[in-house]
């Protein structure tokens with residue numbers, strides 16, 4: 001469903017440009033949208049129903065609620081209608097699945113390509129976590145090199161480099177010497193900024209150490225590296241995205257050594273709605289010896 005959603009968003013629809021043709025739906029875009037909306041309503045609606053049922057039957061002892069429970073707990077004037085709840089949950093699934101998977105894929109590609117960096121991250125995990133228990137969320141704040149790796153991946157391979165960070169000028173505005181006339185949709189090209197040699201020394205080099213040497217915020221306050229956007233429409237899922245990618249990367253590195261497959265690693269990019277790997281990563285995982 002996520003893939004179909006991205007395909008629909010990214011496809012050229014003649015009806016947008018020639019509205020008088022709209023009713024004919026020549027490419028079948030509207031038909032596909034309708035069919036996707038039905039599937040989404042069913043899928044997300046079922047998640048909500050399951051949560052409601054669980055409340056009636058009683059949640060298992062000690063099991064914390066999740067985001068759906070938080071929405072269901074909203075009181076009176078804050079309460080969401082079912083269709084609003086479906087919209088919020090679908091937005092999270094739609095925006096949060098592809099981006100996180102792509103960031104992790106680029107990061108793992110870098111780990112395979114740079115065994116010395118991979119080994120350094122594993123040494124950090126071993127030192128902080130030890131070899132007798134699995135790494136957990138609580139360890140992540142102590143894994144500063146691992147977090148630098150993710151920052152460097154976001155710099156070289158920002159998953160949403162262009163299209164998702166768009167702004168409509170509601171009046172004439174100057175940005176530096178440039179006039180942006182009212183009605184213009186302006187897009188910030190984060191990829192160009194993060195590859196600019198005037199801002200980042202040796203921009204093409206994957207070097208997480210640059211973030212050990214200097215603290216750079218990636219959450220929108222420093223426009224040299226704002227892979228989650230900035231300002232009022234900044235990505236609301238950035239905390240969750242980083243928490244997920246940090247933990248998964250730590251788990252993958254703690255458990256396995258990652259080696260190239262026979263085909264090697266190809267870093268060619270493909271810009272669709274997100275910045276994907278042209279050739280999906282294929283690699284080998286060799287279990288590391290651990291006490292657990």
Ligand code: HEM
Pocket residue numbers: 091092093095096097099100103158159160164165166227228229230231232233234235236237238240241
């Ligand atoms: C590595 C992962 C992610 C990246 C790189 C990313 C990037 C972005 C970017 C660049 C924007 C546009 C921000 C702007 O216009 O200033 C955005 C918006 C958004 N993101 Fe994310 N995102 C990620 C993960 C997530 C997750 C996990 C969720 C939800 C659980 C999420 C939900 C959203 C939503 C709902 C918006 C639209 C916000 C609005 O228009 O007000 N994203 N994201």
